[in-house]
Amino acid sequence: MITICKNSMKLLSKILGRQATAAPFLRAGAAVEAPGTWNDVVRSYERPVDQANEQACAQNAAEAAYYAQVDRVANKWHHYLEIYDRHLSNHRDKPVRFLELGVCQGGSLQVWRRYLGDSALLHGLDIDPRCATIDDTDLVIHIGSQTDTGLLGRVVEQMGGIDVVIDDASHISAHQITSFEFLYPLLAPDGVYIVEDAHSSYWQDFGGGLRAPGSFMEYAKRLIDRLHAGYVLNADPVSRDPGFAAVTHGISFYDSMVVFEKRSGKARPRSTIVGTRWLA
Numbered sequence: 001m002i003t004i005c006k007n008s009m010k011l012l013s014k015i016l017g018r019q020a021t022a023a024p025f026l027r028a029g030a031a032v033e034a035p036g037t038w039n040d041v042v043r044s045y046e047r048p049v050d051q052a053n054e055q056a057c058a059q060n061a062a063e064a065a066y067y068a069q070v071d072r073v074a075n076k077w078h079h080y081l082e083i084y085d086r087h088l089s090n091h092r093d094k095p096v097r098f099l100e101l102g103v104c105q106g107g108s109l110q111v112w113r114r115y116l117g118d119s120a121l122l123h124g125l126d127i128d129p130r131c132a133t134i135d136d137t138d139l140v141i142h143i144g145s146q147t148d149t150g151l152l153g154r155v156v157e158q159m160g161g162i163d164v165v166i167d168d169a170s171h172i173s174a175h176q177i178t179s180f181e182f183l184y185p186l187l188a189p190d191g192v193y194i195v196e197d198a199h200s201s202y203w204q205d206f207g208g209g210l211r212a213p214g215s216f217m218e219y220a221k222r223l224i225d226r227l228h229a230g231y232v233l234n235a236d237p238v239s240r241d242p243g244f245a246a247v248t249h250g251i252s253f254y255d256s257m258v259v260f261e262k263r264s265g266k267a268r269p270r271s272t273i274v275g276t277r278w279l280a
């Protein structure tokens, strides 16, 4: 039985009362006026840069690879580069099987070649038939939709399996979920699945909106619960299904990016006490 004394209750309601008005770090002074459209939002973040200077000042290998790009056009947010490097550096200079959903001009695949090295197998998929004209001999381009699971299956088969997926295609939540649900189970046991521009989850034009039930972000939040299935005490079989947790090491949420990391042979978590001296 938990006994809460009168003073504790007073303290608790004081703390809760304070939280109700939001902790100071959550009140950084949001603008009162919401921006107009998602296009306005994106444009408000655009900044021209001195690419040569960015390359000279690169803080990690992904930044160095990105800012060295002079051939086909690539388009990435600067802060993604550090995140890529954090999650993909283990795959550099290895025969990593890499699939980019959303090829566009083909520049990002050239950046990935520079970053991952010559041993990487690089495939890209885009719905725009013009991408078929990308004739780099070290890239394999597939034309079709990220929602065509038959096509995705054939791509993975042709790749001989898959280690890394980057979803930078339609940014429509339903599409992101369809690709994830098909490809994540096929991903190698140490694979990494990255959904970028996940801010589209907050935009109605992409099937989202703040806490919209069908948005990719809400879907990803629910997967946090699935990662903890082994700790759920409710009898609900869906919440306690260990499938996702059994293969997933972690989910990382960043500004506009969600990263899922698988872990091979993920054992049941264990808790071990070490040391011999206890408090009296």
Ligand SMILES: C[S@@+](CC[C@H](N)C(=O)[O-])C[C@H]1O[C@@H](n2cnc3c(N)ncnc32)[C@H](O)[C@@H]1O
Pocket (backbone or CB within 6 Å): 073, 074, 075, 076, 100, 101, 102, 103, 104, 105, 106, 107, 108, 125, 126, 127, 128, 144, 145, 146, 147, 168, 169, 170, 171, 175
């Ligand atoms: C943001 S661009 C990709 C940018 C590129 N990855 C880069 O970093 O430079 C998005 C691309 O996704 C493609 N796309 C849109 N809907 C798609 C879908 N349903 N399936 C596959 N590709 C799609 C578009 O044709 C476009 O080329």
